[in-house]
Amino acid sequence: PRWSSEVWPGRRALVVREYGMGRFCDPMRWGLPHVPSDRKADEPPTTAIWHRDIWRHDPALLGTAQRCLIILDSFAHAEGPAGARTRTYYGYDDMPIFAWAGVWRQVGSKRGFAGILVAGADPVEARAMPAIVPPEHYSTWLQAEAGMPGWNIWRDPSRTLYREVTEQPWGRASWLTK
Numbered sequence: 001p002r003w004s005s006e007v008w009p010g011r012r013a014l015v016v017r018e019y020g021m022g023r024f025c026d027p028m029r030w031g032l033p034h035v036p037s038d039r040k041a042d043e044p045p046t047t048a049i050w051h052r053d054i055w056r057h058d059p060a061l062l063g064t065a066q067r068c069l070i071i072l073d074s075f076a077h078a079e080g081p082a083g084a085r086t087r088t089y090y091g092y093d094d095m096p097i098f099a100w101a102g103v104w105r106q107v108g109s110k111r112g113f114a115g116i117l118v119a120g121a122d123p124v125e126a127r128a129m130p131a132i133v134p135p136e137h138y139s140t141w142l143q144a145e146a147g148m149p150g151w152n153i154w155r156d157p158s159r160t161l162y163r164e165v166t167e168q169p170w171g172r173a174s175w176l177t178k
Contacts, residue, residue, distance in 0.1 A: 002027065007030055007070065007072060007075075008030065009030050009031055009044075009045075009047045010029065010030060010031055010045075011029070011030055012027045012028060012029050012030075013027070013028065013030055013070060013071065013113075014026070014027055014028075014070075014071040015027075015028050015068040015069065015070050015071065015102060015104060015113050016068060016069040016071065016099070016138075016142075017067070017068040017069075017104065017142070018064065018065070018067075018142050018143065023142070025071070026068075028068075028104060028111055028112060028113050029045075029110075029111065029112040029113075030047055030112065030113060030114075030115075031044065031045030031046065031047055031112045031113075031114070032045050032046040032047070032049075032103065032104070032105055032112050032113060032114035033045055033105060033106075033107040033108075033110040033111070033112050034046070034107070035105075035107055036107070045112055045114075046114045047114055047115070048114055048115045048116070048117050048128075049061075049103070049114050049115075049116060049117065050116075050117045050118075050128070051116050051117060051118050051131055051152065051154075054103070054116065061103040061105065062103075062146040063146075064142065064143055064144070064145065066103050066104060066105060067101070067102070067103055067104075067141060067142055068102045068103065068104045068113055068142075069099035069100070069101065069102065069133060069138060069141065069142065070099060070100040070101075070102040070113060070115055070130075071097060071099060072091075072097070072098055072099070072100055072130070073091060073096055073097055073098075074089045074090060074091035074164075075089070075090055075091070075100070075129070075130050076088060076089050076090070076170075077090065077127060077129075078170040079165070079170075080170075085169070085170035085171075086165070086166055086167055086168055086169060086170055087166050087168040087169075087170050088163060088164065088165050088166065089163075089164040089166065090129075090161045090162065090163055090164075091161065091162055091164075092159055092160075092161060092162070093162055094159065095135075095159065098132055098133075098135075099132070099133045099135075099138060100115045100116070100130040100131060100132060100133070101115070101116040101130075101131040101132075101133050101141050101154065102114060102115045102116060103116070115130055115131070116130070116131040117129065117130065117131060118130075118131045118154050118155075131152075131154040131155075132154060132155045132156075133153070133154065134153070134155065134156040134159075137153050140153065141153075
């Protein structure tokens with residue numbers, strides 16, 4: 001299946017997940033499908049889950065078989081006043097491709113993923129941001145049992161995010177204006 005290099009809700013992105021004795025890269029839709037018994041089954045798929053809430057959201061997603069790494073080259077935040085927000089991109093100069101901690105699920109023929117969010121730090125001004133997994137911890141995120149030391153290590157404090165302000169409008173269809 002086709003995938004998009006720009007990760008946006010409902011679009012396909014590349015995720016890495018464990019299967020058997022190996023890892024593979026899998027194009028998957030951004031949006032975690034709801035299970036039929038979920039009271040939110042009629043709502044849009046979940047695209048992100050706060051790290052602090054995943055235990056309450058769906059503890060089954062904490063299993064190693066449900067974890068994945070979402071491949072990114074940058075991520076965006078909305079900046080500016082409501083109705084006139086633009087995209088500001090963040091990424092790493094020394095790491096052109098990096099991984100966002102995620103979880104995935106298949107319900108019937110629907111398969112999708114959601115990213116894990118954590119509280120940000122400068123320069124993101126303490127907003128919610130993707131839980132970036134340093135390369136040396138990819139195996140830990142994918143294989144360690146929940147609650148084991150180090151299984152939820154996010155970001156490498158020695159790496160600094162760059163910030164690129166743009167005039168691109170923020171919004172659901174703004175990717176069409178690129």
